[in-house]
Amino acid sequence: MVRTLSPSNPSPMPKPIAPDAERSEGSAWGKVILLGEHAVVYGVPALAVGIDRGAVASAVKIDEGPCRLRLVGMDVDIAETDPDHDLGRAFHALLEAERAHSSRGMPEGLLVTARADLPPGGGLGCSAALGVAIARAVTSDASEERIRDLAMAWERIFHGSPSGVDAAVAFRGGCMVFERGSGIEPVRLKGSLTLCVGSTGHASSTKTMVETVARLRQRRPAIVAKAFDGIAALVQNARLAVEAGDRVGLGKLMDLNQMILSGLFVSTEEIERLCHLAREAGALGAKLTGAGGGGSVVALVSGGGAADRVLEAWKADGFWGFGTRIAGIDVPALATTETSL
Numbered sequence: 001m002v003r004t005l006s007p008s009n010p011s012p013m014p015k016p017i018a019p020d021a022e023r024s025e026g027s028a029w030g031k032v033i034l035l036g037e038h039a040v041v042y043g044v045p046a047l048a049v050g051i052d053r054g055a056v057a058s059a060v061k062i063d064e065g066p067c068r069l070r071l072v073g074m075d076v077d078i079a080e081t082d083p084d085h086d087l088g089r090a091f092h093a094l095l096e097a098e099r100a101h102s103s104r105g106m107p108e109g110l111l112v113t114a115r116a117d118l119p120p121g122g123g124l125g126c127s128a129a130l131g132v133a134i135a136r137a138v139t140s141d142a143s144e145e146r147i148r149d150l151a152m153a154w155e156r157i158f159h160g161s162p163s164g165v166d167a168a169v170a171f172r173g174g175c176m177v178f179e180r181g182s183g184i185e186p187v188r189l190k191g192s193l194t195l196c197v198g199s200t201g202h203a204s205s206t207k208t209m210v211e212t213v214a215r216l217r218q219r220r221p222a223i224v225a226k227a228f229d230g231i232a233a234l235v236q237n238a239r240l241a242v243e244a245g246d247r248v249g250l251g252k253l254m255d256l257n258q259m260i261l262s263g264l265f266v267s268t269e270e271i272e273r274l275c276h277l278a279r280e281a282g283a284l285g286a287k288l289t290g291a292g293g294g295g296s297v298v299a300l301v302s303g304g305g306a307a308d309r310v311l312e313a314w315k316a317d318g319f320w321g322f323g324t325r326i327a328g329i330d331v332p333a334l335a336t337t338e339t340s341l
């Protein structure tokens with residue numbers, strides 16, 4: 001069952017920051033890249049949507065430093081001075097970026113507690129959502145530029161050279177075309193999109209997968225350039241399909257994007273299996289989402305009944321997934337939905 005989001009079933013909507021209060025909070029969306037991952041690192045636009053799973057964070061002053069980060073449900077409790085932990089270094093980078101900007105100075109000691117409703121390494125923008133939620137909780141300046149700047153300082157520790165699509169969607173939610181260096185164009189969906197997200201059960205490292213494509217690009221520059229040109233054309237058409245409410249067309253474009261991603265060696269047996277099962281169960285299209293090499297698959301379906309069939313097919317084969325609906329312009333606000341098996 002795909003259920004509609006209501007006030008009693010809230011989404012992690014960004015909350016206002018209260019810099020002078022004892023406690024400040026922030027939140028952020030997770031994301032699904034509909035088309036364009038990997039190519040987006042090299043300047044090709046990507047089409048992405050925010051989903052109603054994300055991250056929340058709160059910050060309180062503590063008597064003395066160093067600042068500490070607790071991740072609920074991930075067994076993480078570290079100081080920003082912890083050099084052996086990526087999370088410690090990412091937390092430190094984010095706080096340093098805030099210290100560099102902040103004219104008011106930051107308290108010596110802060111306890112930041114955060115929680116993500118997304119699988120780490122799942123291709124759903126978990127680290128960016130945490131980065132944006134934590135940035136919102138610690139900064140005295142809630143401008144988009146500042147928050148994304150802090151979140152990118154955090155992201156670079158995990159991803160090396162992230163395109164920024166994850167942080168952009170984590171900040172804004174909604175549907176957008178993101179282009180590295182050029183920015184964001186919000187996209188108006190005609191009708192809503194019902195998506196199924198299926199997990200391969202294996203976390204993957206975005207950094208490793210981005211390096212895989214970089215190595216292939218070094219060895220076979222012409223082939224990879226052609227692949228990226230193909231993805232650019234698919235993204236352009238996918239945007240038109242979304243704006244026209246052409247779900248059948250969008251599904252076909254997603255399938256084509258998956259073929260190109262397989263050719264870039266970022267797909268796996270589990271990803272192909274999940275895509276196959278989804279299409280067999282009636283999905284309009286299916287592809288990996290995020291970095292690949294594990295992580296998640298996104299399948300576009302025609303509605304709630306079709307979502308149930310895809311989720312059941314995955315479950316019968318031992319995979320876990322959830323449904324989510326992205327609201328369009330003619331759909332009442334925040335009709336984002338989710339369910340898990």
Ligand code: PMV
Binds near residue numbers: 037039
């Ligand atoms: O796996 P995720 O959720 O971090 O998404 C990565 C998307 C890539 O295009 C592969 C990398 C990037 O920085 O855009």
